[in-house]
Amino acid sequence: MSQPASQRSTGAESFFDDAVEQLRAAGLRVTPQRRAILELFDHRHTHMTPQGIFEALQQQVSSLSLATVYNSLEVFEEIGVLNRVCAKDGQAYFDPNTQPHQHAVCQRCGEIFDIQIPSSKLDGLVQSLCPAAVTNGDFEIDSVDIWLKGLCSNCQ
Amino acid sequence: MSQPASQRSTGAESFFDDAVEQLRAAGLRVTPQRRAILELFDHRHTHMTPQGIFEALQQQVSSLSLATVYNSLEVFEEIGVLNRVCAKDGQAYFDPNTQPHQHAVCQRCGEIFDIQIPSSKLDGLVQSLCPAAVTNGDFEIDSVDIWLKGLCSNCQ
DNA sequence: TTCGTTGCAAATTGTTTGCACCCGC
DNA sequence: GCGGGTGCAAACAATTTGCAACGAA
Numbered sequence: 001m002s003q004p005a006s007q008r009s010t011g012a013e014s015f016f017d018d019a020v021e022q023l024r025a026a027g028l029r030v031t032p033q034r035r036a037i038l039e040l041f042d043h044r045h046t047h048m049t050p051q052g053i054f055e056a057l058q059q060q061v062s063s064l065s066l067a068t069v070y071n072s073l074e075v076f077e078e079i080g081v082l083n084r085v086c087a088k089d090g091q092a093y094f095d096p097n098t099q100p101h102q103h104a105v106c107q108r109c110g111e112i113f114d115i116q117i118p119s120s121k122l123d124g125l126v127q128s129l130c131p132a133a134v135t136n137g138d139f140e141i142d143s144v145d146i147w148l149k150g151l152c153s154n155c156q
Numbered sequence: 157m158s159q160p161a162s163q164r165s166t167g168a169e170s171f172f173d174d175a176v177e178q179l180r181a182a183g184l185r186v187t188p189q190r191r192a193i194l195e196l197f198d199h200r201h202t203h204m205t206p207q208g209i210f211e212a213l214q215q216q217v218s219s220l221s222l223a224t225v226y227n228s229l230e231v232f233e234e235i236g237v238l239n240r241v242c243a244k245d246g247q248a249y250f251d252p253n254t255q256p257h258q259h260a261v262c263q264r265c266g267e268i269f270d271i272q273i274p275s276s277k278l279d280g281l282v283q284s285l286c287p288a289a290v291t292n293g294d295f296e297i298d299s300v301d302i303w304l305k306g307l308c309s310n311c312q
Numbered sequence: 313t314t315c316g317t318t319g320c321a322a323a324t325t326g327t328t329t330g331c332a333c334c335c336g337c
Numbered sequence: 338g339c340g341g342g343t344g345c346a347a348a349c350a351a352t353t354t355g356c357a358a359c360g361a362a
Binding site: 185186187188205206207222223226227246247248 | 350351352353354360361362
């Protein structure tokens with residue numbers, strides 16, 4: 001199958017290049033720290049916590065501050081380079097996949113996986129939930145967040 | 157419509173009575189503090205945070221400790237009297253509805269509403285998601301967590 | 313009377329903030 | 338050089354824990 005292009009409106013090649021471009025477009029600076037965080041997401045294309053990012057980087061980036069990691073992640077979220085994902089463990093995970101998608105969490109290892117649900121299927125779901133779905137009268141549904149819970153292939 | 161019975165295997169009358177019965181059945185003590193928390197859930201049948209419960213009760217229950225609230229909630233969760241619900245705001249909410257159900261969150265006021273989705277419909281959804289839904293090969297789906305995001309009737 | 317529970321305060325954990333110094337543009 | 342960014346340490350917020358006193362069974 002053809003790999004889905006993950007670029008945004010800018011049309012850059014990779015996640016990293018695209019992110020740098022969006023930083024510049026927003027008038028923000030491309031610092032070594034931000035570069036390092038983006039490169040990390042470019043290599044491991046997974047969901048990571050601020051703490052995890054910090055630990056992964058403090059070896060290579062001398063004197064990196066956890067506060068800077070938080071700061072950068074917030075910036076990345078604001079310009080749409082990363083998505084903040086709040087898992088049930090109370091921690092914030094950041095996701096380089098900014099396309100609409102859903103998640104599956106392994107109940108044993110805690111790893112978060114992306115799920116691509118065709119928007120048509122999702123729309124159908126929302127439609128089927130709409131009528132009298134919410135107990136308290138009419139609730140105007142804006143979006144749907146689906147979390148599958150179970151076991152990943154490694155933990156089964 | 158007939159109101160759905162919310163009792164568990166014990167067959168008690170109200171949420172409060174049922175909860176007390178389950179406490180005793182588990183060999184745990186029914187203290188004034190635990191009673192107060194259960195009564196609060198019995199009156200306001202909604203989702204509450206530990207802090208919110210504490211604030212609601214410290215007026216009537218002299219010298220109630222926040223630690224006790226946390227402690228009691230953990231006990232209630234363990235014996236199946238309450239469900240812990242982790243919302244996106246990072247806070248833990250506790251839900252007296254222990255039947256399988258889904259949630260809708262108002263993006264403005266933050267209130268959490270229960271949604272009753274027929275299990276047949278939910279099964280259908282899982283079925284439709286199962287085949288090749290998860291990017292990383294086979295993921296063994298155990299349960300599904302659905303969060304509708306939007307505006308409640310009050311905030312529209 | 314006994315042992316589960318409570319209250320308090322201190323410890324943890326995740327995240328934010330204030331501020332002087334630094335460096336990308 | 339300017340002004341945004343960084344690092345550090347302190348501040349916060351949510352939650353947990355240690356321990357002596359307490360009280361439900």
